[in-house]
Amino acid sequence: MKHSLWVLALSLLSLGCAARKEMSAPMSAPGREYERNQHYSRMAAESTSSSADYSPAPAPVMVSTGGSTEKKEYADEEVSADKMRPTDDRGPESTPADPAKPETPAQPNPSPTVRPSIARMIIYAARLVVNVLEPDKSMEAALALMTKMGGFLSQRNNLYIEIRVPSALFFDYVREVEKMGIVVQRTISSEDVTEQFADLTLRLGNLKVMRTRLIALLELAKTVEDRLAIERELSRVNGEIDAISGRLRMLQNLVDFATIQLQFVPRQEGGPVTPEKLATPVWWVKSFDVSNLFGGQR
Amino acid sequence: MKHIIISLFLLGFAACGHVNFDPPEGFIELRKSHTVLRLVASDASALRVTWRENKKNGTTQFWAEIFKRELTEFKGYKLVKEEPFREKAGVIFELLAPYNNSEFHYTVAVLTNEDDVYVIELGAEKAVYDKHRKAFLDLVTTIYKDEIK
Numbered sequence: 001m002k003h004s005l006w007v008l009a010l011s012l013l014s015l016g017c018a019a020r021k022e023m024s025a026p027m028s029a030p031g032r033e034y035e036r037n038q039h040y041s042r043m044a045a046e047s048t049s050s051s052a053d054y055s056p057a058p059a060p061v062m063v064s065t066g067g068s069t070e071k072k073e074y075a076d077e078e079v080s081a082d083k084m085r086p087t088d089d090r091g092p093e094s095t096p097a098d099p100a101k102p103e104t105p106a107q108p109n110p111s112p113t114v115r116p117s118i119a120r121m122i123i124y125a126a127r128l129v130v131n132v133l134e135p136d137k138s139m140e141a142a143l144a145l146m147t148k149m150g151g152f153l154s155q156r157n158n159l160y161i162e163i164r165v166p167s168a169l170f171f172d173y174v175r176e177v178e179k180m181g182i183v184v185q186r187t188i189s190s191e192d193v194t195e196q197f198a199d200l201t202l203r204l205g206n207l208k209v210m211r212t213r214l215i216a217l218l219e220l221a222k223t224v225e226d227r228l229a230i231e232r233e234l235s236r237v238n239g240e241i242d243a244i245s246g247r248l249r250m251l252q253n254l255v256d257f258a259t260i261q262l263q264f265v266p267r268q269e270g271g272p273v274t275p276e277k278l279a280t281p282v283w284w285v286k287s288f289d290v291s292n293l294f295g296g297q298r
Numbered sequence: 299m300k301h302i303i304i305s306l307f308l309l310g311f312a313a314c315g316h317v318n319f320d321p322p323e324g325f326i327e328l329r330k331s332h333t334v335l336r337l338v339a340s341d342a343s344a345l346r347v348t349w350r351e352n353k354k355n356g357t358t359q360f361w362a363e364i365f366k367r368e369l370t371e372f373k374g375y376k377l378v379k380e381e382p383f384r385e386k387a388g389v390i391f392e393l394l395a396p397y398n399n400s401e402f403h404y405t406v407a408v409l410t411n412e413d414d415v416y417v418i419e420l421g422a423e424k425a426v427y428d429k430h431r432k433a434f435l436d437l438v439t440t441i442y443k444d445e446i447k
Contacts, residue, residue: 133374133396134396266396267373267396277371277372279372280364280372281364282364284348284350285365285368286368286372288369288406288417289369289373290375290397290404290421291397293344293346293404293419294342294344294402294421
């Protein structure tokens with residue numbers, strides 16, 4: 001038994017996670033150790049179902065190709081569709097390639113060193129400044145369109161809003177807003193986070209395998225020193241799993257919902273209505289407007 | 299001595315101002331400078347007279363066109379009516395302008411002669427516009443008689 005413990009410890013070292021030898025913590029009560037073991041066993045069981053939460057969503061399919069905005073079709077760019085799980089697949093993981101599948105120490109380690117194949121993941125964002133005659137009505141129309149498309153309001157400040165809309169409808173929304181007035185500023189950006197997402201998913205899978213092994217080791221450990229060392233390592237691994245899980249959730253959210261910053265500018269206060277025309281050459285003529293008259297600014 | 303000279307100069311400068319007119323009925327004089335006279339009514343309607351020195355070839359037609367372009371094409375105001383004032387002495391634009399989530403009447407008269415360009419503005423809510431339009435026309439007529447003719 002002692003020999004098998006050493007073998008398991010060496011396998012941990014091969015994963016880059018050697019147990020630390022410095023053990024100086026006070027001895028725990030046997031009942032408390034039992035509870036802790038049960039807790040880690042439950043966590044290991046939970047990890048098998050939670051890892052499915054980070055499957056990438058299918059990339060957005062751009063509906064239209066009209067206008068000046070940049071559009072790409074990503075739906076056909078999946079590396080290997082047979083390995084990809086859809087977002088709504090929340091079932092228990094049982095595929096051989098599943099990195100989080102719990103194992104017993106006696107079995108060989110199918111370490112998930114192969115990066116999981118996922119669809120292309122793009123974060124879309126846009127900033128639009130639109131010159132309109134009736135900003136309030138335009139704002140209401142923009143918010144109504146957002147609700148209709150399944151988006152939500154992130155921030156509002158007078159005639160400025162920041163909204164999130166499903167990525168699949170991103171270009172549709174931008175196109176509709178552009179029809180509301182004259183676009184005086186348009187910035188559209190996209191960030192490909194496919195590689196970042198794949199790396200994090202791979203790391204998460206490795207950490208979950210490591211946690212399963214540590215839990216198995218903990219059950220076999222005989223001395224208090226061994227148990228303390230393994231628990232310390234478990235704590236570190238759990239911390240990393242939580243951090244990566246959070247990062248993956250955030251990335252998934254940014255991919256699922258594009259961010260659009262929208263500013264409506266009244267025509268009498270904003271930029272030129274017809275930007276392609278030359279501005280009035282006599283400077284003082286430009287200062288005549290109704291807001292200056294009522295505001296007494298001149 | 300220096301202060302006295304400056305004071306005299308400023309007094310003389312103010313005395314020969316081009317926008318020294320009596321306020322029409324319903325308006326009080328709120329602010330006056332050498333080139334701008336601002337008048338307000340109790341319902342927040344506003345009148346403003348602006349004077350500028352004219353340039354060579356600065357005809358009424360030239361100034362009318364430049365104002366019309368600025369107000370309709372760049373400010374986006376809706377032109378309701380455009381009519382000449384005293385033949386070629388000036389032009390009056392009646393516009394609708396959005397302001398504070400509402401639409402206001404905004405009327406601009408441009409009067410010119412060889413030396414001067416006068417711009418007279420009236421801004422008012424729709425409900426009180428007709429009442430103040432007479433005061434506006436009275437002021438335009440006064441300026442025409444005193445300065446342009």
